[in-house]
Amino acid sequence: MSVRVVCVALCLMSTGVFAQITPSLMPIPAKISTGTGRLTINNNFSIRATGLTDDRLELAIDRLYARIARQTGIPMGRTGVALPPASKHSALLIDCRESGPEFPALNENESYRLEISNTEAHLTAQTVTGALRGMETFAQLVNMDGEGFSAPSTTIDDQPRFPWRGLMLDVARHWMPLPVIERTLDGMAAVKLNVFHWHLSDDQGFRVESRRFPKLHELGSDGNYYTQAQVRLVVAYARDRGIRVIPEFDMPGHATSWLVGYPELASAPGPYAIERNWGIFQPTMDPSRPQTFAFLDAFIGEMAGLFPDAYFHIGGDEIDDTQWKKSEAIQAFARHKGLATSHDLHVYFNRHVQQLLKKHGKILVGWDEVLEPGLPQETVIQSWRGQESIADATKKGYRGILSFGYYLNHMKTAAFYYRNDPLDGAAGKLDPEQTARILGGEACMWSEYASPETIDSRIWPRAAAIAERLWSPRGTQDIESMYDRMEVVSRLLDAVNLEHRSDYQHMLDRLAGRQPVEPVRVLADAVEALGIDDRQAARHYSIFVPLNRLVDAARPESEKVRLLEQAASRISSHSSGNPADAAVLRTALEEWRANHSLLMPLAQGNSLLEEVLPLSEDLAALGSIGLGALDSLQTGAQTSPTWLAEQRQVLAKIEKPKAEVVLAAVRPVRILLEAAAKRGGQTTGASR
């Protein structure tokens, strides 16, 4: 086996080469060298623990069999049918030393080494958690080649850059049943995220059974809550995958749902009803009454028994102080305690809650707003405000995790999240000790605009880009390589039961009514859904508005369009043009041009498709413009300045969002049009 040692940092500089020699791994390992051989994967492939083994490792072996079987279509498993003795045997041998703590914990050793030869793969790790990470890498390496399925000869030495790599999921705004949580954890494990931050309460719902205070879930959840047994199941499910579970109970604001059953916690008299709209609301806990803290003491005590992780999130963001200001009792209390401002009241509240957490063995995590002198140094600040805010916290001796720039519900591009680094604000400002207090980051998925049916496509595959940012060496920066690998990983996530791909199909079928779905897919593949800011500006949303429209089916980013952009860019930079690229573009453009006449009849008597007709018309126009430009590029025929000017105007008009989606298809067409203009010497630039 000939081995080329490849330095990731170097390779990243030359994308072309990189794409060839790096298998589609995400996150990219810290160190990888590739050989030329292959380890055959057939029915006779086996996975065995050769060192220490325990329940987690054995379950992980079963999952890895199922995963590879699903990826390859080759049945396999511990209990599977053995091939006749003549056939080729291959194996993954896993050697680890220790089980590690009973539940995953911060700063565990997650490192592993994976060596794959033509006959065997050896995975070695100090801990089972490290082995779990390495097994995910192995699964991603299994791929088809000309002879069947195999894993390429590779040597990997890997460990994470940050110890805290999280995903926050809001299950309050839209209720997310247990299967959503399970598959989310599977997806997290697949890309080596290790903290599941469970946003369990907000104005719109209280989602955990409390035996101590049953009116919390009975009156605050519409019946949509996790039983304590289900919470234990989730914690165990996460543990099996090396993932910590950190509960968040948002307080003192974002707390309406608590107050439905316990109005006495509020700063103004009740009664309260579960909030049905999105936004920031007035109901806030009363920091002036000792009963509030007695309640929280008992509540935190109960929850501390359910959630084994040392960290406990109390939210603490976005407090509307109207109730505090209006309450004479609270104002009198504040004067008595010398708390001059609402901010001071919040600090007072946090200090008390922190003491309760400490009493129950927990460390406080909160959003930026909780950061105030007096909190113990062990506190972790989760920053939605930015790198400055996090740098500020670490200077004060606190530890921080970044979420600013990782809000998936903003529906930014994967590239946007990928470029955002927890240490962006550290260079030159923080000393090494301070820098080390930046523990990592968390992708955030708020669920105002996501249902159990759409949540997967809002999280995946973009969360994989954030996972790579938090795991891989800082030099891992190549955007094209990231997209190439992310799109592969997106398909692989289908093998861990994520539904971002299958639900898309289902939602398109629904949009098509009982008619052919193809024209709907052509349109949906060409658009991208807008994020929370644009959606809340577009119409009034609440829990009562179904998320079953094109914008809900549409992805945040179109793979199809990216492919076409790549082809268009290549064509525009080579005068001759690549015939394969031209074929891909022509097929898509003709499809777009023809699609409106196919889609129109489906929209009759279809209440969901009516709004997309203008988009469909625009797409047809894009097809025509693109074909005009492509013809010009291929034949060398000059485009007229008038025509070009007109088409640019059309594109400028078409690129404006409609029905809460944007026609991503504009992008490759603009590339072609400007290339045609350049060929003809009529450049004006895309900025016009």
Added chain:
Amino acid sequence: MSVRVVCVALCLMSTGVFAQITPSLMPIPAKISTGTGRLTINNNFSIRATGLTDDRLELAIDRLYARIARQTGIPMGRTGVALPPASKHSALLIDCRESGPEFPALNENESYRLEISNTEAHLTAQTVTGALRGMETFAQLVNMDGEGFSAPSTTIDDQPRFPWRGLMLDVARHWMPLPVIERTLDGMAAVKLNVFHWHLSDDQGFRVESRRFPKLHELGSDGNYYTQAQVRLVVAYARDRGIRVIPEFDMPGHATSWLVGYPELASAPGPYAIERNWGIFQPTMDPSRPQTFAFLDAFIGEMAGLFPDAYFHIGGDEIDDTQWKKSEAIQAFARHKGLATSHDLHVYFNRHVQQLLKKHGKILVGWDEVLEPGLPQETVIQSWRGQESIADATKKGYRGILSFGYYLNHMKTAAFYYRNDPLDGAAGKLDPEQTARILGGEACMWSEYASPETIDSRIWPRAAAIAERLWSPRGTQDIESMYDRMEVVSRLLDAVNLEHRSDYQHMLDRLAGRQPVEPVRVLADAVEALGIDDRQAARHYSIFVPLNRLVDAARPESEKVRLLEQAASRISSHSSGNPADAAVLRTALEEWRANHSLLMPLAQGNSLLEEVLPLSEDLAALGSIGLGALDSLQTGAQTSPTWLAEQRQVLAKIEKPKAEVVLAAVRPVRILLEAAAKRGGQTTGASR
């Protein structure tokens, strides 16, 4: 509300009208009349039992909420969020009288009446089982219109034509884990099939835990068997859906897997190993030893406690008598008993087994081969041989169910199964009493060529056509209407978690390697998979051959091609042609023509796509031929006789199967070509 009473039998004669006035129900109800109103379905829709209720009905209400939520994307449910009081309320009120027997049984009353007005839907049924059937009808009626989702004003009086409407699933050849069974039962319930015939043992596997004889599952299953707890779960799951579960333990042939653990049951000395190939094999139980029957006595006793249904299937088909003939002991026994032939030995065996069944309270069901004088009249014969065989049985006083012509693994068209009627052999031959002994039929799914990943697409949606044949009035015969409705039902089945649509996507992704999947889908949508006969002729198959090729992803029938055939037929019969049809055809034909150049690069280094390249080339050729014909039809330009002759030759060549699939795309192209020929006066007919 104006109501038009519609006689199904009449309407069936004029397809066009029929399609308009009949909602997409499958099976078609016995009597239906449609009005002009609509019942709004929004978050505020509720389902309530107004008469008797029990655990089955309440669970069914929960499922119906989830089902409609999945179909519409509108969250709803018992515990769901209520809309503000101003919004429109609507409800399905279910009134039934009796719970019926503890477990579903033959000849239960399955009738129901469903009346839907603008404000409420009323479902009335004597039994909960009838209500379950009516709830499935209601789910199918929920559809999108111009104002949102609704159920149309309708009055339905419905009951089944046959009491025994089954699906046989072979879990021996390829192991089918529990989730497959569950979703299969959900699909069955959705189309009102009521007998799950579970083929639990065969040469290739023994799939149930036996505590009495643990070596059956321990040595006979590769570890792939249902525990007794799982069997109980399946029986309960089926019961909840009004489905009987009939186990089949095939004997005395097809029994290799029993003999691995208990070679003493065999007619020749062991040892035995689980069979890995497909076919008919020699290992057969020994009918001459009393120990065989003692074993079966204890085994049947154990299984009788697991399976509550009164009927018990013993297989009894395809006996290879080599072992019997070679055994001196058995031959001596036969002479002693006066059993002249192997056939007589089989009869002897069956009589004994029947007595054991009777002892344990069970009625024997067996394939045609078991039918011999001496069996009690209550015996049910399942016929794979045909309507003659079943007629013969009923004349002798036995009851019969038809499976001949319902073998899904033969991969025939839905139309083929649909045309096949259990009473086809009865007319003029059987008196009413004899006719009444034909209880119904069963679709059969043998699993030599189906894995858990492909099984859904082999069963669904075609089993729905068989379900309609067995439920709906005999006059329900319109093939086009059946396809239109079946394709709608195919999508609705996605809402009961069947994977025939989502697994297709997953398998195409796999075929594409890590490349764009679109060109693979274009090809896969244009082909149809061959059945067992053609596949076993094509290459040697066994349990070791993965089912992950194009033929495994491809469907038995292409919806896409059917759509194009319809468009081509309309164009060919109207000289002017319909612009929408022409657009659909042109888009598809251009896509086909362009597809090969897109697919070719994907096939490099792709061991699964290599074999499909010739098909892909053929598809491109079809695109060109179709476009030539379409141009000629649209422009009126004459096609030359030479060109026509050449194209016909090409089609004749292309229509031959390759890689175990057939290019269905030939069909619409041939229609266009012959239409062009006819227009030019050059008809030779498609038969050439």
